[in-house]
Amino acid sequence: MAQKPRIGVYICHCGTNIAATVDVKQVAEFAATLPGVVVARDYLYMCSDPGQGLIQRDIEEQELTRVVVASCSPRMHEPTFRGAGRQGGLNPYLVEMANIREQCSWVHSDRGQATEKAKWLVASVVAKSALLKPLEEREVDVTPGAVVVGGGIAGMTAALDVADAGFPVYLVEQSGRLGGRMADLNRTFPTLESVAKLMGPLIERVQTHSNITVLLNSQVTGVEGFVGNFEVTVSGEIPNLQVGAIIIATGYDIFDPHRKPELGYGQYPNVITSLEMEQRLAAKDLTGSGKAIKSVAFIQCVGSRDAQVGNEYCSRVCCMYTAKQSLQVKELLPDADVTVFYIDVRTFGKGAEEFYDEARATGVRYRRGNISEVIRHNGRVALIGEDTLLGRPFDFEADLVVLAVGMESRADAGDLSNLLKLARSSDGFFMELHPKLRPVDTAVDGVFLAGCCQGPKDIIDTVAQAKAAASSALIPLLRGVVPVISETA
Structure with missing residues (x-):
């Protein structure tokens, strides 16, 4: 016949984080009445050394077979209390936590109701x-290698x-090519270095590296397994890839200014995007036809900081580019x-x-204002808007209008x-x-993010994050083993 569990319950004050809203002594008294509970206590800081010592002593003296700690999120201190259980001679997986801070005291103001919720x-x-x-922990070997999804600057940096x-x-x-949006x-910016001179050697290093296999025109279609032992299915006739870590570096989409028809994109040839401007600057022909240009206007935050299109965030690069x-x-x-028309620089x-x-x-002149419309006027384009410093409407004529389009998450990110x-x-x-x-x-575990797939950022931050992702992915690969939990027979 199975032995009845002997449960110890420990209610943490967490200073005043919990005790200011929850009557912890009342919760401890309630816990003492629950089936299987042989001891119930409250303490100022259960995560402290004295608090952990209290658990360890009770395990030995009260012959506890289960421990419940009611305190903060398990994400913060579950390893702490499981360690205390192990020190007391209890299997650490027989230690469980109730989150009465984030799920109770921090989200309620009524003391009586918070106390009742904590009890339940x-x-x-x-x-x-x-x-x-x-449960028992054991170690399994790690499959050496990684899959990097995305061949832009982030993906190539992490792969290298x-x-x-x-x-x-x-x-x-x-x-069909490496390099991504870059x-x-x-x-x-801010060095004005040639992208071609930066990217050329980087792409060559990736393509010629003996440890890198480049799979172009390919997509990840399936992933099974766990950290250290992933099986990744890729489209085409490529065998399944066995790896220990995965780095996601899929980049971003550029905001489509057709969604802002009032700005004239697609209607007037002299209204272009910032990416199209990059191409014209490279060709040293701003009109694409060789015509003279006397006035250029830039409109900032097109597709960013705009609740109407669903993008309330800043894209972080538009002001600089x-x-x-x-x-x-x-x-x-x-x-x-x-002239640059901006919301904030x-x-x-x-x-x-x-x-x-x-x-x-x-x-270069910077003018704070919101542009409401771009219209055709006398062979040029006119920007209609409001000067937000002076609180006055204005119209401004230009030969060329550049829309500083922002970043969006990729349309296929959901897949x-x-x-x-x-x-x-x-x-x-x-x-x-x-x-x-x-x-x-x-x-x-074992899946890491690099670059703009995690949020808008410039090249400097993208490379830094790619290197961080690679370093994190290398941890299980260099260890060679990962712990797994198996149920005892």
């Missing part, structure tokens, strides 16, 4: 703990770092009138503010999200596990 949270976890079975560490990498790119650019393009216009046409990062100042010093069970934020980008502490991890 504790009661449910106590009932669950009675059914727990001891993993490959340079001595592991095979499969770089899966759905288009390959469509002319120069970088507009400063870059305006400098290039002044370099080509020193006498041209260049956001220049961050090393050398960014100085770069913006340089653009203004060359004669990959479903395959890998990856969470996405409200703006559609893949969601990191923690924005500050684990910015490249996902909720799926």
Whole structure:
């Protein structure tokens, strides 16, 4: 006959985080009446050394076979309390937590109702703990290698770092070339370096690296397994890939300005996007026809910070690439009138503010205003809007209008999200596990994020995140084993 569980329940005050809203002593008294509970206590900080010592002593003295700690999120201190259980001689998987901080005290103001809810949270976890079975950890070998999804600057950077560490990498790119969006650019900011000169050697390194297999015109169609042992299915006649880690670097989509018809894109040939401007600057022909240009206007935040199109976020690069393009216009046409219509100027990062100042010093004018419409007028285009500093309407004529289009999550991000069970934020980008502490991890162990698939960023931050993702992916690969939990016989 199975022995009845002997359960110890420990209610944490968490200073005043819990105790200010929940009557922890009343919850402890309630817990003592629950079936199987032989001891119930409350303590100021259960995660402290004395708090853990209390658990360890009770396991020995009260012969506890289960422990329930009612405190903060298991994500924060589950390893702490399982460690305390192990130190006391209890299988750590017989230690369970009830979250009465994030799920109770922090989201309620009524003390009586919060206390009642805490009681039922504790009661449910106590009932669950009675059914727990001891589990054991074991180690399994890691399959050496990684799949990197996306062949842009983020994907190539991550692939090279993993490959340079001595592991095979499969770089899966759905288009017919490497380089991603960056390959469509002319120069970088704030250094004005040639993109072609930067990308050429990088692409060559990837294509000739002995540890990298480049799979062009390919897509990931299936993923099975777990950290250290993934099986990835790729479209075409490619055998399934066995790897230990996956890095997602699928990039972004450019906002389609046809969704803002009032700005005249597609209606007037002299209204173009910033990406089209890159091509014209590379060709040193701003009109595409050789005609003279006297006035160029840039409209900022097209598709960003705009609730009407569903993108309330800042794309983080538009202010800087507009400063870059305006400098290039002044370099080509020193006498041209260049005006930037902006909501707010956001220049961050090393050398960014100085770069913006340089653009203004060359004669680029910045005018704070909202553009409501772009119309045809006397063979030119006229911008109709409001000066938001003066609170006055205005119209402004230009020979060329450049729409500073922002970034969006890829239209096919949902497909990959479903395959890998990856969470996405409200703006559609893949969601990191923690924005500050684990910015490249996902909720799926062994799957990491790099670049603009996680959110808008410039090349500098993209490369930094790609290197971080590669470093994180290398942890299980270098260890060679990963722990797994198996139920005891």
